[in-house]
Amino acid sequence: MRNGYFKIVKTAEGFGLSVIAPKDGGEPVRIQELINYLDQNGIVYDLTKLKEATASSEDTVLSLGTGDCPAIRENYTLSISQDNMKAVARFTPASDTGERMTAAEFINDMSFRMIKFGIQTELLGKLFASSGVYCTDIAVAKGKMPRHGTDATIEYFFNTDVHAKPAMNEDGTVDYFHLGIVNPIKKGDLVAKITPEDPGEPGMTIQGNPVKPRDVKKLRHNFGKNLKLSEDKLELYSDVDGMVQLIDGAVFVSNVYTVENVDTSTGNIDFTGNVQVNGNIATNFEVKATGDVIVYGVVEGAKVTAGGNIVLARGINGMSKGELEAGNNVISKFIENSKVKAGGYVNTESILHSDVIAGTEITVTGKHGFITGGHVQADSKIEAKTLGATMGSQTIIEVGANPELKNEYNKTQKEIGELVKAIKDAQPIIQNFMEKKAKGVRMTADQLEYVKKTAENLEKMKVQLTEKNARMQELSEIFDPNKKSEVIVTGEVYPGTVIIIGDVSMTVKDSYKYCRFIRQGGDVKMAPI
Numbered sequence: 371m372r373n374g375y376f377k378i379v380k381t382a383e384g385f386g387l388s389v390i391a392p393k394d395g396g397e398p399v400r401i402q403e404l405i406n407y408l409d410q411n412g413i414v415y416d417l418t419k420l421k422e423a424t425a426s427s428e429d430t431v432l433s434l435g436t437g438d439c440p441a442i443r444e445n446y447t448l449s450i451s452q453d454n455m456k457a458v459a460r461f462t463p464a465s466d467t468g469e470r471m472t473a474a475e476f477i478n479d480m481s482f483r484m485i486k487f488g489i490q491t492e493l494l495g496k497l498f499a500s501s502g503v504y505c506t507d508i509a510v511a512k513g514k515m516p517r518h519g520t521d522a523t524i525e526y527f528f529n530t531d532v533h534a535k536p537a538m539n540e541d542g543t544v545d546y547f548h549l550g551i552v553n554p555i556k557k558g559d560l561v562a563k564i565t566p567e568d569p570g571e572p573g574m575t576i577q578g579n580p581v582k583p584r585d586v587k588k589l590r591h592n593f594g595k596n597l598k599l600s601e602d603k604l605e606l607y608s609d610v611d612g613m614v615q616l617i618d619g620a621v622f623v624s625n626v627y628t629v630e631n632v633d634t635s636t637g638n639i640d641f642t643g644n645v646q647v648n649g650n651i652a653t654n655f656e657v658k659a660t661g662d663v664i665v666y667g668v669v670e671g672a673k674v675t676a677g678g679n680i681v682l683a684r685g686i687n688g689m690s691k692g693e694l695e696a697g698n699n700v701i702s703k704f705i706e707n708s709k710v711k712a713g714g715y716v717n718t719e720s721i722l723h724s725d726v727i728a729g730t731e732i733t734v735t736g737k738h739g740f741i742t743g744g745h746v747q748a749d750s751k752i753e754a755k756t757l758g759a760t761m762g763s764q765t766i767i768e769v770g771a772n773p774e775l776k777n778e779y780n781k782t783q784k785e786i787g788e789l790v791k792a793i794k795d796a797q798p799i800i801q802n803f804m805e806k807k808a809k810g811v812r813m814t815a816d817q818l819e820y821v822k823k824t825a826e827n828l829e830k831m832k833v834q835l836t837e838k839n840a841r842m843q844e845l846s847e848i849f850d851p852n853k854k855s856e857v858i859v860t861g862e863v864y865p866g867t868v869i870i871i872g873d874v875s876m877t878v879k880d881s882y883k884y885c886r887f888i889r890q891g892g893d894v895k896m897a898p899i
Contacts, residue, residue, distance in 0.1 A: 375504035378465035385439035454575035455513035519570030521587035758867035770872035
């Protein structure tokens, strides 16, 4: 393939323009390039004939004059890419009476143009040693693109998923002991490993200016006690037998505190790590753990607080004063007469006369699978076999808003109302003082002090109102009335059960089986599973 090109040549009459047609799919002569060339060299031409010659598929010679053939040296135009990574030259040939350019001359010319890196000297040597390549883009200098590196990565050699759920046994019961959410570890075990970042390599423009690769992310291990680093600080090992957890990006290994029962023999427990109770937790006692709490017996009217998960193999009968509060999930065989709060999900076989709050969802399955009495709330989904009862206390089922945020929303709304009332009560006092002062009425020291304190409180309340209104705006944006959330009944829902989805509710009038409740428009609607 060869592009078409042009050349000033001698003719019998004087001199002319030779237009050589392209070959093998090459590009025809660019008419504007030819016009610029002739104009720069002061040669008069007929534009119509030029267009005809450049459009022809045959070589053409146009007569331009009767005098001597002008001596025009080989020349070029140079263009530099916007990113300064490439210089492209287009050469035009010398006339029959002109001289060719040398490789050294061209390279010196590029140096004058501040092009000093990536010059294609071998290519230029061949180019000038040949008969020339004209009207063709030739990359005469190429910059070096930077090699972008990669971020450091970290690999954990334990389960970091806190949302693992219990499996169902063949007999319909729930397996609470093979959850994969408690990670035992041995002394010397590899806990985490960092693959270091690759910084990449800088590039270079044709002017010799460095081009930085993109910035890469570095990592270091973030960890608590009972762990040690390798000499190169890339590998993290456990220093004890215990449990390993990933909390807010940091690795923690703690020994498990194990007791038979929590009662008068132990007193209350407050432990940094995981707690395992092989027996029961007696009424009025309290267990606190920064990690998980696992109880193989029954929790009575006690309080259990865990930064991680709470797992109760036999459940809780709270006697109206038992409480469970978990940063992650609550898994219990049954929940009766208790208050339960989970940052993640709640999984149980039955909920009876209890107030249960879950940050994600509540699943009540197994042989019984009923929710009867109390108020049960979850952000996205509640699923049970049976809701309500033929007789008994009211059962309220609520989904569609994070319970914590909803409580904050209601609380903030109430506080705004109280602030608005207090500001309205204070403003007449200040106004009355200003009017008396304008009339020259003298006031006692106690009266002045009272007005001063009222004015200070008024300013504080205005600031508080601004802050509360801003937070209210944030909360209003978080709540999405159209958020997908549902209540699923795989058995039967009884009349009198209240279903709340987002900001709308309904009271079930009749008994229904195998259905689900969703928000549709401005109402709670029943739909098939």
